[in-house]
Amino acid sequence: MRSAQPVALLPRESCDTQRVSEQLVADLGRRMVSGDESALEQIYAQWSSLVYTIALRSVRNPDDAADITQAVFVSAWRSRATFDPDAGPISAWLVGITRRRIADHYRAPAKNREFATDQSVEAPTLVEDSESVSVVDRVVLADEISRLGPPTDQVIRLAFYSDMTHSQIAEHLDVPLGTVKTQIRRGLSKMRARLEVTDAAL
Amino acid sequence: MQHCDPEDLALLALGETPDGVDAASHVEHCELCQAEVRELSRVVTIGRSVGIDDQLVAPPASVWAGIKAELAKDAPEIAGESAAAPASNVIPMPARKRRSWLPTAVAAVMCLVLGGVVGGVIVKSNEGGTPGSPVIVASAALEPVPGGPDPQTTGVAKLELVDGEYVLRVDASGLRTPDGFYEVWMMDPENAGLIAVGSFNANQASATFPVPAGLPITSFNSVDISDEPFDGDPGHSKVSVLRGTLTA
Numbered sequence: 001m002r003s004a005q006p007v008a009l010l011p012r013e014s015c016d017t018q019r020v021s022e023q024l025v026a027d028l029g030r031r032m033v034s035g036d037e038s039a040l041e042q043i044y045a046q047w048s049s050l051v052y053t054i055a056l057r058s059v060r061n062p063d064d065a066a067d068i069t070q071a072v073f074v075s076a077w078r079s080r081a082t083f084d085p086d087a088g089p090i091s092a093w094l095v096g097i098t099r100r101r102i103a104d105h106y107r108a109p110a111k112n113r114e115f116a117t118d119q120s121v122e123a124p125t126l127v128e129d130s131e132s133v134s135v136v137d138r139v140v141l142a143d144e145i146s147r148l149g150p151p152t153d154q155v156i157r158l159a160f161y162s163d164m165t166h167s168q169i170a171e172h173l174d175v176p177l178g179t180v181k182t183q184i185r186r187g188l189s190k191m192r193a194r195l196e197v198t199d200a201a202l
Numbered sequence: 203m204q205h206c207d208p209e210d211l212a213l214l215a216l217g218e219t220p221d222g223v224d225a226a227s228h229v230e231h232c233e234l235c236q237a238e239v240r241e242l243s244r245v246v247t248i249g250r251s252v253g254i255d256d257q258l259v260a261p262p263a264s265v266w267a268g269i270k271a272e273l274a275k276d277a278p279e280i281a282g283e284s285a286a287a288p289a290s291n292v293i294p295m296p297a298r299k300r301r302s303w304l305p306t307a308v309a310a311v312m313c314l315v316l317g318g319v320v321g322g323v324i325v326k327s328n329e330g331g332t333p334g335s336p337v338i339v340a341s342a343a344l345e346p347v348p349g350g351p352d353p354q355t356t357g358v359a360k361l362e363l364v365d366g367e368y369v370l371r372v373d374a375s376g377l378r379t380p381d382g383f384y385e386v387w388m389m390d391p392e393n394a395g396l397i398a399v400g401s402f403n404a405n406q407a408s409a410t411f412p413v414p415a416g417l418p419i420t421s422f423n424s425v426d427i428s429d430e431p432f433d434g435d436p437g438h439s440k441v442s443v444l445r446g447t448l449t450a
Contacts, residue, residue: 024420024450038337038363044266045366049416052261062262069261070268077273137248138256145249146258147418149395160249165218181209186393188212191245 029085032077040077047091048073050143051098057135058102071101091143091194092201095136137195144194148187155180156187204228206235215242260415266366336362336369342425342446344374351429352378352443359425361413361448368413370399374427374444375407382431386411387438389424391447396438402427423448 028046031039051072055065075097076083083093145153151173158169170180206228210220219226229235344357357374372386384402386409389395399411413419427444 027450041266041337041363041366042339044269045363045368048265048366049258049260052265053256053258056259057255066261066265066268069265070272073265073269074272077269078276134248134251135256138252139258141245141249142252142256143258143416145252146416149390149393149418149421150397151395152393156249159216160246160252166213166216181213184216185209185212188215188242188245191249192241195245195248 025089026085029083029090032080032090033083033085035080040073043076043090043094044073047094050091050139051094053142054095054098054136054139055102057139059105064105068098068101068105071104072097075101088197088201091140092197095140095198096201099136136198140194140198141191144191145187148190151175152183152187152190155183156191159184159187205232208238211235211238212242214239215246217246258416263365336364336371339363339368340419340423340448340450342448344372344425344427344444344446347426347442347445350443351381351441355444357427357444357446359446359448361419362410367415368417368419369410370413370425371408371410372402372425372427373408374402377402377404377427377443379404380429380443381441382429382433382439384443385428385430385438387426387428388413388417388419388422389426390418390421391424392421395422396426397422398436398438401430419448 028039028042032043048069052065052069055068055072056062059065059068072094076094079097083090087093145156148156154173155169158164158172159166162169164172166180166184167177170177173180206214206225207220210225211229213220214225214229229239338360340361342359344359346353346355355374355376355378357372357377359373360371362369362371370386370388377384384404386399386402388397388399397414397417399413400409402409424445424447426438426442428439429441429443430439
């Protein structure tokens, strides 16, 4: 994959693209609620990797993770009437369903009983196992970083995983210092917002 | 009291010392800025703990097939509901297809028109749909870029969904022979993001390109075809020939 940032090439639109893309995602939710099957396929294309990876990291078995992923999207479709676009984005709603299907998975076979705390048996929406919560946070952030898109994702990856300071990153990418600072701020803010809505959908 | 620049707070969260000498000492005494740094630090801590294991993995293709098979059992109910209460922007599926889990393209009336870039909105229902046939999610009229090298040619780009994955179809006949070669890009106009999806031969009328899984297609909604010299530089030549914005 090749990427570059010829800023001069791109017209700066006056229209707020972020708002527009939120509207597109919100529209997916509305279409799903109204029974539009193609919306589910688009939702699957956008978020099946997120669901599958959370399941895989939680249950550590590809077959079980595939079963959980299937169950999540089947549940999502069947309970689509419960999706409230005003309460949060589809991704957070799906992560909530994923947590419940993972809890179901742990409750089902007796040999795995130790994973299910008393609390989660009574309230399957709240998986209290701290490890599984952090798995969700980590995978959700990995997903959000990949959705930041270039060049923000590249700047964030360098800031997180290299020893470079922001001025070294600017030098490395040959972009102005201010651009790197703006991208770092933008990336962190988007990631924080993503964690907030995901936690809110618990 | 003058609060810290938000960008400096982000740097503090990363463990850096911003250039503004006063930032760190201000934060020591300001609860508001402290709280901001604390929240961003949590993001940094979780982000830095993301291991190779946490990188996203796509589920096997059998999962989508399983979902379709499972939901096919619900089909009569689904058909009943969508017939009873179609959303205003949904084209009801033809009756003969209601029982199958056939995705149908939808005319989303949303207007994504950006700046003067867009030529028009084309949405087609998947009338001739057969299992596995693509669903057109969004399309863009590709118009000559003002001042570009080929002011006469036009084209169409379509974002299609095939078995749960996005592909970009580009139709552009009549392109002149390029100086180098044509490259197709998806752009995020807001953030100056740019991704090359593949090269396009002038003598082929149509080509499809896989869209990288996880690409935020709602932001990377602009399609650009550039004339690239054979100079080994993987970046955009800044010689755009056609461009358009994908709209649902």
